[in-house]
Amino acid sequence: MTLQAVVIGTSAGGVQALSQVLPRLPADFPAPVLVVVHVPPRLSNSLVDLFAAKCRLPVKEAEDKEPLAPGTIYFAPPDYHVLVEASGTIALSSDEHVNHSRPAIDVLFESAADAFGPELVGIVMTGANSDGAQGLRAVCAAGGQGLVQIPATAEVATMPEAALSACPDARTMALERIVPALEAMIAR
Incomplete structure (x- = not known):
């Protein structure tokens, strides 16, 4: 498998969960990582500053029509869906909420x-x-490969449980195992 991109979705408890994953990505991680966290629409995106200080990869807010760069972590801006176009560029959308959320994880994935x-x-x-x-x-x-946080280890298990119901072939794992699993996929 050639790993071209990683997409991550989280909501309640997500900052703590991401803090156990994103800082562990090595500086030479080759794929772009796109992240949707459900954030209130009027908040500025403090997640970028928070994770830029912790991560070895560059961290930025996704911008419309921006080509995806390898080894970069992109956060969805508040109140915009993030999509990936076939050309490998980012598209932002203010279309209707999906699952009561904008940005919505389903739209990105x-x-x-x-x-x-x-x-x-x-x-x-x-x-x-x-x-x-x-x-x-x-x-x-x-x-593609589906990875899901072990529901029992999640601050709120609803999202991982729903993901496993929809995609029973997904692999469950502890947060600290996610980066080694990604590195193993790259090494293949």
Whole structure:
């Protein structure tokens, strides 16, 4: 498998969960990492500053029409869906909320599955609704890999449980095992 991109979705408890994963990515990690965290629409994106200080990879807010760069972590801006176009560029959308959320995890995962197919990894972490479940199903249906935080270890298990119901082939794992799993996929 050639890993072309990683998409991550999380909600309630997500900052703590991401703090156990993103800083562990090595400085030479070759794929772009796109992250959706459900944040209130009027908040400025403090996640970028928070994670830029912790991570070895560059961290930025996703921008419309921006080509994806390898080894870069992109956070969805508040109140915008993030999509990946077939050309490997980012598209932002202010379309209707999906699962009561904008940005929505499903929107990112489904568009990334269309763009990257079997060369995509989708990761669903802690959260309080079912956003990400249909998106992870799309990732797996396109031949990509699905990883899900072990529900019992999630601050809120609803999102990982929904993802596993929608995509039973996804692998569950502890947060600290996610980066080694990604590195093993790259090494293959």
